[in-house]
Structures are given as structure tokens and as C-alpha cells.
Amino acid sequence: MTTVIKAPGEAAAERSGAGRPEDGGKRGSDGMVLNVFSHGFLALWAVLIILPLIWLALGSFKTDAQIGGSALSWPANWHLDAFGRAWDKGIGDYFAHTLIVMVFSVPLTMLLGSMAAYVLARYPFAGNRFIYYFFVSGAMFPVFLALVPLFFMVKRFDMLNTYQGLILVYVAYSMPFTVFFMHSFFRTLPTAVHEAAVIDGASHTRIFFQVMVPMAKPGLISVGIFNILGQWNQYILPSVLMQPQTGSDPERYLLTQGLIQLQQQQGYATDLPVLFAGVTIAMIPMLVVYLSFQRQIQAGLTSATLK
Numbered sequence: 001m002t003t004v005i006k007a008p009g010e011a012a013a014e015r016s017g018a019g020r021p022e023d024g025g026k027r028g029s030d031g032m033v034l035n036v037f038s039h040g041f042l043a044l045w046a047v048l049i050i051l052p053l054i055w056l057a058l059g060s061f062k063t064d065a066q067i068g069g070s071a072l073s074w075p076a077n078w079h080l081d082a083f084g085r086a087w088d089k090g091i092g093d094y095f096a097h098t099l100i101v102m103v104f105s106v107p108l109t110m111l112l113g114s115m116a117a118y119v120l121a122r123y124p125f126a127g128n129r130f131i132y133y134f135f136v137s138g139a140m141f142p143v144f145l146a147l148v149p150l151f152f153m154v155k156r157f158d159m160l161n162t163y164q165g166l167i168l169v170y171v172a173y174s175m176p177f178t179v180f181f182m183h184s185f186f187r188t189l190p191t192a193v194h195e196a197a198v199i200d201g202a203s204h205t206r207i208f209f210q211v212m213v214p215m216a217k218p219g220l221i222s223v224g225i226f227n228i229l230g231q232w233n234q235y236i237l238p239s240v241l242m243q244p245q246t247g248s249d250p251e252r253y254l255l256t257q258g259l260i261q262l263q264q265q266q267g268y269a270t271d272l273p274v275l276f277a278g279v280t281i282a283m284i285p286m287l288v289v290y291l292s293f294q295r296q297i298q299a300g301l302t303s304a305t306l307k
Contacts, residue, residue, distance in 0.1 A: 051072075053283070053287075054072065055072060056276055056279050056280055056283065057280055058072065058073075058074065058075060059272065059273060059276035060082050060083065060273055060276045060277040060280050061075035061077075061078050061079065061080075061082070061273070062075045062076075062273055062276075063076075063273065064270060064271070064272050064273070067272050067273070067276075081273075082271075082273035082274050082276065082277040083277045083280075083281065085271070085273075085274045085277070086262070086274045086275075086277040086278040086281065087281075089262060089265065089274065089278075090253075090258055090261065090262065091255075091258060091262065091277075091278045091281055091282075093253075093258075094253050094254060094255045094257070094258030094259075094261075095255060095258075095281065095282075097163075097252050097253060097254050097255075098232065098254045098255045100163055101163055101166055101167055101170065101231075101254065102170075102228065102231055102232065104163075104167045105166075105167045105170035105171055105174075105231055106224065106227055106228055106231065108167070108171045109170070109171045109174040109175065109178055109227050110178065110220060110223070110224055110227070112171065112175065113174070113175050113178030113179050113182060113223075114178070114182050114213070114216070114220060115208065116135065116175070116179050117178070117179045117180075117181075117182035117183040117185075117186055118182070118186050118208055118212060120132045120135075120179070120183055121182075121183045121184075121186035121187045122186060122194065122212075132179070132183065135175065135176050135179040135180065136176060136179070136180050137176070138175065138176035139176035139177050139180060143173065143236060143237065144236070147236070147240055150169065150240070150241075151240055151241065154169065154241055160241060160242075160243070160245055161241070161242055161243060161244055161245055161249055161250075161252055162252075163252070165241060166237065166238060166241055166242055169237055169241060170231050170234070170237070173234075173237065174227045174230065174231065177223070177226070177227075177230075178223050178227065181219065181222070181223045181226075182216065182219055182220070182223060185216055185219035186212065186216060189212065189215050189216065193211060193215070194207065194211065194212070197211050221293055225289060225290065225293055228286070228289060229286060229289075229290070232255070232285070232286055233256065233286075234254075234256065235256040235257070238253070238254040238256065238257055239256075239257055242254060242257065255282045256282075258278070259275070259278050259279060259282065262274065262275060262278050263275055
């Protein structure tokens with residue numbers, strides 16, 4: 001009888017079943033099935049998102065008869081008349097009102113939210129966790145629950161149908177998510193850099209703006225894009241707070257309100273290409289912003305888990 005002496009590593013590999021071709025083939029087939037399923041799901045999701053966008057864009061160049069005839073047919077004549085009519089019917093003013101609000105609301109949200117998140121993440125003090133959970137709890141309540149008290153509060157400050165009133169509400173509405181996201185991001189930044197800046201004699205303000213903010217740039221871009229998308233698509237808040245209060249009070253409708261007004265103005269004389277063109281005008285800036293910063297968004301969302 002011949003006795004085969006195996007090395008300890010070979011014996012352990014044999015006991016664990018490693019190196020068996022049938023096991024490797026099974027795991028490979030399982031991974032292939034999982035990849036096919038995941039890629040198929042993502043492809044289906046992409047189709048469900050892209051097709052409505054194509055339908056809207058094509059409808060802007062069609063007539064009412066062509067829109068009613070075939071949903072995805074190519075326009076007979078490519079012209080921009082619908083965009084001009086939509087702009088003349090108020091889309092240009094609604095677009096300007098939305099930009100005025102967001103030029104102030106988004107930077108204020110990012111500044112105040114990142115400052116609050118930085119303090120809560122880096123400076124332990126009595127009540128730190130309570131204040132943090134107080135901020136985070138604001139994201140758990142739907143905005144519908146606060147509409148009535150919010151309306152009377154803004155009315156008491158005489159800020160109904162004003163840009164500054166809606167800007168302050170947007171900032172307060174976006175703060176919980178901003179603090180929650182940036183708090184987690186600031187906690188992942190290296191402590192050694194902060195301590196080195198303190199040893200060098202830098203003030204807290206200088207440490208925040210010149211050291212921590214540049215390091216947190218991926219997170220700031222990510223949460224900034226989310227705030228832009230959320231505030232751009234907001235409908236319920238401007239519908240409640242941006243209504244004319246008197247006959248002489250001017251209309252300051254935002255884009256989401258303006259699209260509803262554009263639909264109601266048509267009445268029985270439907271002009272669907274104008275409505276499609278208005279939706280396309282409202283959609284294009286957000287597509288440009290997201291496609292331009294998609295890599296930064298992905299980096300910001302993954303960097304907190306990779307560090």
C-alpha cells in the first residue's frame with residue numbers, strides 16, 4: 001500500500017472543497033444569472049424613463065392630430081413654433097421666477113446645512129445628539145402635515161407671494177436631508193488634517209471654509225444636486241405660498257404652477273404641443289445639470305463608504 005503525504009495547505013484545501021471545478025462552475029453560473037437579471041432590470045428601468053422623455057420631446061414638434069394619432073411617431077415638420085407659443089404664454093416668466101428663488105435658496109441651504117452638519121459631526125457638546133436627531137426628524141414628516149401652520153406663519157410675517165418667504169421655506173424644507181447627508185460625510189474626513197490646522201492656529205471659521213469644505217466637495221456636489229432637483233420640482237409649497245393675495249398683487253408663479261396654469265388656460269381649445277413644449281423647457285435644465293455632474297454625484301455617494 002502506498003501512502004500519499006499531502007502538504008497541510010493541500011489537505012486544508014481538500015477539506016474545504018476549494019479548487020473543485022464543479023463548485024467553481026456553479027458559482028460562475030450563479031454570478032452570470034445574477035448579472036443577466038440585474039442588467040435586464042436596469043435596461044427595463046432605463047426604457048421606462050427614456051420613453052416618456054422622448055414622447056414629450058417629440059410631442060413638442062407635432063400637431064394635435066399627430067399627437068393623437070401615434071405616440072412615438074416622428075414629427076412631419078420639425079419646427080420650434082410650439083416653444084415660442086409656450087414662452088409667450090408665460091413659461092418665460094415662470095422660468096425666471098423659479099431661477100430667482102433657487103439662486104438664493106440652494107446656496108443658503110448648502111451653507112447653513114453644511115455648517116450645522118460640520119459642528120454636529122466634529123464638536124461634541126451637551127445636546128449634540130438631540131439637536132442632530134431634531135434635524136433628522138424633520139425629514140420623517142411629510143410636508144402636507146405642516147401646510148396649515150406654515151401658511152399662517154408666513155402670512156403673519158407678511159411674506160405670502162414673495163420670493164423671500166418661499167426662499168426661507170425652501171431652506172427650512174431642505175435642511176434635514178442636507179444635515180443628515182453632510183453629517184455622515186464630515187465624520188468620514190480624516191481627523192489628522194483638522195488637528196493639524198488647529199495646531200497651526202487656524203480659527204474654526206478658517207478650518208471650515210479652507211480645509212473641511214474643499215475636502216467635502218464630492219458630498220457637497222451630491223447633496224447640492226439633490227436639493228436642486230427637489231426644489232425645482234416642488235409643487236405643493238409654491239401652490240400654497242405663491243398665490244396672489246389681492247387683485248393688485250402680481251402673479252409670481254413658479255414653473256410647476258405655471259404648467260398647470262398653461263393647461264387651464266387652454267380650456268376647450270387644446271394646444272397640446274404648447275403644453276409639451278412647456279414641460280420640455282422645464283425638464284431640460286435638470287437633465288443638463290444631472291448629466292453634467294453624474295460622476296461627482298456617484299463619487300459623493302460612494303466616498304463615504306469607501307473611506
